[in-house]
Amino acid sequence: MVTAGAFEFGQTIWNRRLEIGWSRPELAEKLNTRAGLTTCDGALIYKWETGRHAPKAWLPHILHVLKIPADAAALLRPPTARTAPAHTCENPPIGLPEAVFDRPQADTLLAMLDASGPVEPDTVRQLAHAWLISEPPQILHQRAGRRVGDSLITEVRTRTNTLRRMDDYLGGLDLIAQVTGELRATVHLLREASYTEQTGRRLLELAAEQAQLVGWVAADAGLNQQAQRAYTVGVHAAEAAGHRGLGGLNLGGLGYLLASTGSPENGVVLTRSAAVGAAPYAGARERAMIWDRAAWAACVAGREREAAAALGRVEDAHDAHQPDAGEEPDWLYWVCRAESLVMQGRVWTELHRPLRAVPILQAVIGTYDHEHARETALYRSWLAAALLDAGEIEEASAETIRVIDLSAGVTSDRVAKRITMLAGRLTPHTHVPAAREVLDRVREQR
Template identity: 45%
Template sequence: METFGEAVRRLSGSESLRSVARRAHLDAAHLSRIVRGIRPPTHLYASALDEAFGTDELVAMVRQRPVGEWTVDSEHWRHRDFEALAAMLLAETPTADNALRLAHEWLIADPPQVYEVRAGRRIGNSTVEHVIERVQQLRLLDDHLGGMSTYEVVTAELAATAGILREASYTEVVGRRLLVAIAELCQLAGWVASDAGHYADAQRLYLAGVRAAHAGGDTPGAANNLSSLSYQVANIGDPREAVMLARSAVRGAGRSATATTRALLLERLSWAHARAREAGQAERSLGAVDDAYSGRKPEDDPPWTYWLSCKEVEVMAGRVWTELRRPLRAVPILERATAGYDENAARETSLYLTWLAESLLQAGEVERAAEAASRALRLSRHAGSVRADGRVQTLRRLLGEYRGTPAADDFEEEYHAAVKSNDRESGAAG
């Protein structure tokens, strides 16, 4: 039986998929994934392609399937179907229990932005508000899932929203708001790309976010993208370059940044200094973080600062002191901070426990370090995060220097058991 992708290729003839996507007003990358069988075809894509090819056979190949609790009750997608599905996706706040299901629903349902483009609509503020709501929902999803689970979800959303910018008509004011929303999506997409190990993609997305935010008149949003890039560079690249990027973000945001935004930007600057082994500058930046955060007015903050809490500020301080090999400062902070974390947030808790374990090793507390490392290892298996996996591997290397001690040997045994279990699960899934 001919697959959907095979039918598209047959109907395309010698025409490229990119050309077909352009004629059908569809995202070319998303269409390619459908044709290759990576993503399931939807009625929206099937009907758009049928219209472009002058056929009606592709829609007939796509069967409606219920996902979670939503269904579409007609043969073809209609505007109200998109509105109903979008409302359903936005109605349920992501939690540890439902995040995976919601991510799946976002993946198989085309964003309603695609409909706006195909309809040739002149969009207004209500469409932009809807996009902003979806961005915030994706941020909350990222709180519970690692980048390997959310990368495709967020990048597909970004592609659909960018399609509005290219194809729809709107006023200058609406266009600026849309650019700001795209800049926020770029930052989130860059963040999850980096967490999934797609570093080149992350850099491209962050820089695109800087440009979009500047074009939209959102200086703090541009600074957030730039400082996010500095954070990635500090972790995998040249820390001196990261310092330069982080400083540029702080200066660029200037007086337009709220106190919370400034604290966030200064945190990343402090981390870059620590990675560059510039202890004095790192400590001064931490002091500036505390000063800025103490003057925050949450009602003035942009929505993307919602996650920065007193506890998160403490964790970054503990990480900086660990990086500077100051365990007497780091250990009390990280013990206090990690004690209050919900282990349902597997990625964050795993990451923060690795810093606690490293600082305990610096203090010579091998048994306590191995205990924290074991907790981090168990959580990282469910985090879907390259960052978390990398930090656990770093701990394994550090604990390897204490091989022969029961605690270090027990951790090594647990690590090998986890690797074997992951291999078995991967084999079963394949």
């Protein structure tokens, strides 16, 4: 099991090895030479670096060969001998799968879902680092319980795809119980059913897709801690399935959420890790989506140049997309250049660059189907904010009224917060009749 101390010491090994410029096999050769043995290999070093095994007899040789200070070994002492606070049951450690995914690992997924606390800030960088350097585990064949075959996998996937499209029309509070129930049902199959390794990987891929959907829906419902937990489950499940693209989808989703809820620097770490780690395995539209999120996290952190560079990568990814290149995963159905243009507009709005933001948002919003009320309301809220930055109070007020009209019957915490923000920004302009109309409408809704 990965422990905080073993993971931290593993990071020390990893950092020193890269500073020196050795591969894992090269380090293993150095350690074998010093110890007079032949039993160290790259796989063992990988387990040390990811915190899955703590070096014991090898410790003095590691310290000597890598020239690591002896006091770094204090990281490997039991928690009672260290000053770092122990994790509580509300905040269990967030790790990646062990070398074998089996029933106890499925229990870990359920424990992550049931935890009540948020993902602690000090685990964010650990999660990103572990994901970037880890390798997928083997999956233990489950030989007891209900037999899972292709027909059940197809049925679960169809339900998941349907729920994903329902999210286009329903707010988070309307959908959260259903999507969470689907994820729990899939994890219970992993825990209790009988399946081959291939089927197990397909179930884990489904769990990762469902976890991403739960994270998105929970965030829309204002359940941010539940969303954080769902995304970490998705990273864990995708890693177990050996699906780097799904891992990046969930890691980037977690980073996007953290950036949007007060932790922009952690958001930058996760979204950039997702973009870099998933890029070699991702198709063009996957890369576009992940870099969109990296651009958002960078702009919220105030890094304009970094945000602009990420937007450039998004454009490159869309230019590289070939619609006839082959079948793509269903969870990419909504990713298109128009969605990325909206993100461009949002980024420039967040950076208070209305001359860039307003033309982009006005052009793309006009192409949207108002049946997608929540998304259109959110996008128009960004246009209203950009118009306020430009000093166009009447136009901003008119857009805010449209947002309020679109939000009627939509149970979205995100939309509600955007309306509250816009009302707050319009409050100093009560001398403008259009602004007073907005404030009257907001008071009527409360």
